[in-house]
Amino acid sequence: MDFSLRIGGLTFAVHGSExxxxxxxxxxxxxxxxxxxxxxxxxxxxxxxxxxxxLFDSGAVWQLFxxxxxxxxxxxxxxxxxxxxxxxxxxRDFRRVDLQMRVNHLQPLQFPxxxxxxxxxxxxxxxxxxxxxxxxxxxxxxxxxxNSGDGKTTTAKLWSAAVPAAGPAxxxxxxxxxxxxxxxxxxxxxxxxxxxxxxxxxxxxMYGTPWHGEAEICSPAHAPLRRIYVLDKTVRGNNGVxxxxxxEAVARLFSCTFPxxxxxxxxxxxxxxxxxxxxDVPVARLSFLNDPTAVDFxxxxxxx
Numbered sequence: 001m002d003f004s005l006r007i008g009g010l011t012f013a014v015h016g017s018e019x020x021x022x023x024x025x026x027x028x029x030x031x032x033x034x035x036x037x038x039x040x041x042x043x044x045x046x047x048x049x050x051x052x053x054x055l056f057d058s059g060a061v062w063q064l065f066x067x068x069x070x071x072x073x074x075x076x077x078x079x080x081x082x083x084x085x086x087x088x089x090x091x092r093d094f095r096r097v098d099l100q101m102r103v104n105h106l107q108p109l110q111f112p113x114x115x116x117x118x119x120x121x122x123x124x125x126x127x128x129x130x131x132x133x134x135x136x137x138x139x140x141x142x143x144x145x146x147n148s149g150d151g152k153t154t155t156a157k158l159w160s161a162a163v164p165a166a167g168p169a170x171x172x173x174x175x176x177x178x179x180x181x182x183x184x185x186x187x188x189x190x191x192x193x194x195x196x197x198x199x200x201x202x203x204x205x206m207y208g209t210p211w212h213g214e215a216e217i218c219s220p221a222h223a224p225l226r227r228i229y230v231l232d233k234t235v236r237g238n239n240g241v242x243x244x245x246x247x248e249a250v251a252r253l254f255s256c257t258f259p260x261x262x263x264x265x266x267x268x269x270x271x272x273x274x275x276x277x278x279x280d281v282p283v284a285r286l287s288f289l290n291d292p293t294a295v296d297f298x299x300x301x302x303x304x
Contacts, residue, residue, distance in 0.1 A: 002032075003017065003020070003029060004032050007196070011036050014039045018041075028220045037096070040096070062075050072089055073113060122196065126273050128273050136190060142229070155288075158294055160189055165185045189219065192215040193213025204225040226281075232287045242284060250271070
């Protein structure tokens with residue numbers, strides 16, 4: 001079984017899967033098209049140890065090794081197997097993946113492999129993944145970044161309950177493709193936890209991802225990025241923003257990224273990407289109340 005999916009504007013063509021896509025990845029399925037990455041699957045329960053040195057260990061679910069072909073990614077789960085349940089051999093340009101499935105009936109691009117591959121490609125293509133809640137409102141993107149406990153889930157719930165925005169901008173397409181229909185003015189949450197940003201067409205595009213958080217909200221929608229807000233729960237009692245200088249903005253953005261620590265060149269590229277982002281898009285610290293006034297406040301601030 002062959003299928004294609006697109007995450008963060010990157011197309012993966014999967015060849016030879018024995019299982020169909022499942023939620024939430026079905027939302028990211030696309031018609032066959034020229035792919036950024038081709039994934040060729042084999043089913044074989046044998047195990048050959050890595051031939052190259054260990055480059056990175058997540059400490060739980062995946063490891064990255066050097067390999068004569070480029071790289072080797074081993075995905076681990078004590079629940080599934082005492083050895084890696086799938087092994088991806090990846091060319092150095094990350095354009096081809098030979099995926100050995102050692103356990104049948106599992107999704108081939110299930111987390112964490114899909115996220116590892118996307119991040120590796122983003123580091124080469126002026127993109128970055130961030131811990132964030134992404135909202136499309138009035139046709140453009142608002143990004144609310146933060147680590148665990150900073151308020152991403154709260155923000156997602158507030159915007160999910162928000163009434164449609166008024167005005168001409170409410171009728172714009174909100175995913176860059178199909179018209180949104182009668183609810184065109186309603187906010188669309190593209191993710192409550194992880195969002196991809198890419199430099200495209202002289203600006204920045206915000207993409208939803210399948211890697212949702214506690215609110216379990218995700219969408220393949222994308223939109224031009226308008227504002228970035230750093231969630232701040234330390235200020236109580238009011239809605240407010242404090243603009244950040246580019247250097248401070250980069251530091252806060254970096255703390256919410258998934259940088260390739262094993263790759264000095266890729267790490268440098270991520271920092272450069274964040275620097276360009278902070279120069280192009282306004283970044284501000286946001287304090288907010290857990291009520292509908294927070295949405296109204298951001299809408300007014302973003303429109304200023």
